[in-house]
Amino acid sequence: MIGNHPYRLEVALHDVIMAGDGWNITLPENPGARPIVQTVTENDEKCPVFGPAFLQKALNVVSDRAVRVRGEISTDWPRRSTKPDHDGVVRHPLWGGESDAWFCLHCSGKLTGIQLAQNLWHCPGCGASPLDIFDTAFWCDDEAKSLQPVKTEGAVDGDKPDFGVVDDRPKLELNGEKITLLIRSALLDDATNISEKLGALQAEITVDDENDVWISLEEDLWPQDKEPVQALIVAAKLGLEVELESTWSTIPFHWPGLGELTSSTSEYTQMMLDAYAQCDSLPNSKT
Structure with a gap:
């Protein structure tokens, strides 16, 4: 807690x-990146990060933790990745190659081992x-002759945070999976017996790119003349x-009419077992 503000x-x-x-407040892994301060309102007096004293204390806490995290990262890497030799040669912490000159795939800049x-x-x-750092500029046609060195002094001042306002209100983002879930739930609301419930569960629901819906109902489980009102x-x-x-397809159990006699799954299960028993076609019981 900083002052009266938990975190x-x-x-x-x-x-x-x-x-x-x-x-x-987010402090990225990159040591040269600015802290990012995000709030849900702009310059609200009730938000403590707009107070310089609170913000500085918070940044100190975050920075101290970041030092530990970065130390743990470098400990996991080969020593030569963070300790250049007398020629400035370093080893890539992920790929393992060694060089004193490196290239950034993201900005096509030329880097020294000491900088990295x-x-x-x-x-x-x-x-x-590091995923974008390589010892050869394989994407360049002129053997990296046109690539310019990256100037370290042009890096941002990491002590000054970037402020931003974020909208944390919940947003409804409908996609095919969510629409299908709602439509299937509504089909279950429409179902009045076990056959129709099975029909709702077995229904093929397709959502196109414009979020329009195609519902295919098994005719042996869902009456053709019944409209799914819900x-x-x-x-x-x-x-x-x-x-x-x-549609017509293979249904999960024989005698779909049995499901029209009850809305209870347990009752339907017993009727189904009795029907299969009369045909001597029950599965072997576990012993």
Whole structure:
């Protein structure tokens, strides 16, 4: 807690994140990156990060944790990755190659081994991670002669945070999977017996690129003359067009008419077992 303001401190993919009520501070893995301060409102007096004293204390906490995280990263790497030799040669922490000259795939900048060792193998020009650093510019046609050196002094001042406002209100993002879930749930609302419930569960529901819905119902499980009223209501609320069709396919159990006699799954199961027993076709019992 800083003052009267509680917070959570966590590490995600080597980024250090401090989060409180309506605000968070992220310090990226890249040592040259600025801290990122995000709030849900702009310059709200109730938000503590707009107070210089609180912000500085919070940044100190985040920075101390980041030092530990970066130390753990470098400990896992080969020593030569963070300690150049007298010629400035370093070893790539992921690929293992050694060189005193390196190239950034992201910005096509030319880097020295010393620059990378000092910046935890992030490009000081664009911030690219070690995944984008190579000892040859294989994407360049002129053997890297046209690539310009990255100037370390042009890096950003990591002490000054970047502020941003984020909208944390919940947003409804409908996709095919979510629409299918709602339509199938509505079909179950429409079902009045076990056959229809099985029909709802077995229904093939297709959502096209424009989020219109095609529902295929098994004719042995769902009556052809029964309209899925609740499913149509749900679709209308979502602004979706619905196409219905009856299909014929292999149903899970024989005698679908049994399911029309009850709305209880346990009762249906017993009737089904009795029917199979009369045909002497029950599965072998476990012993």
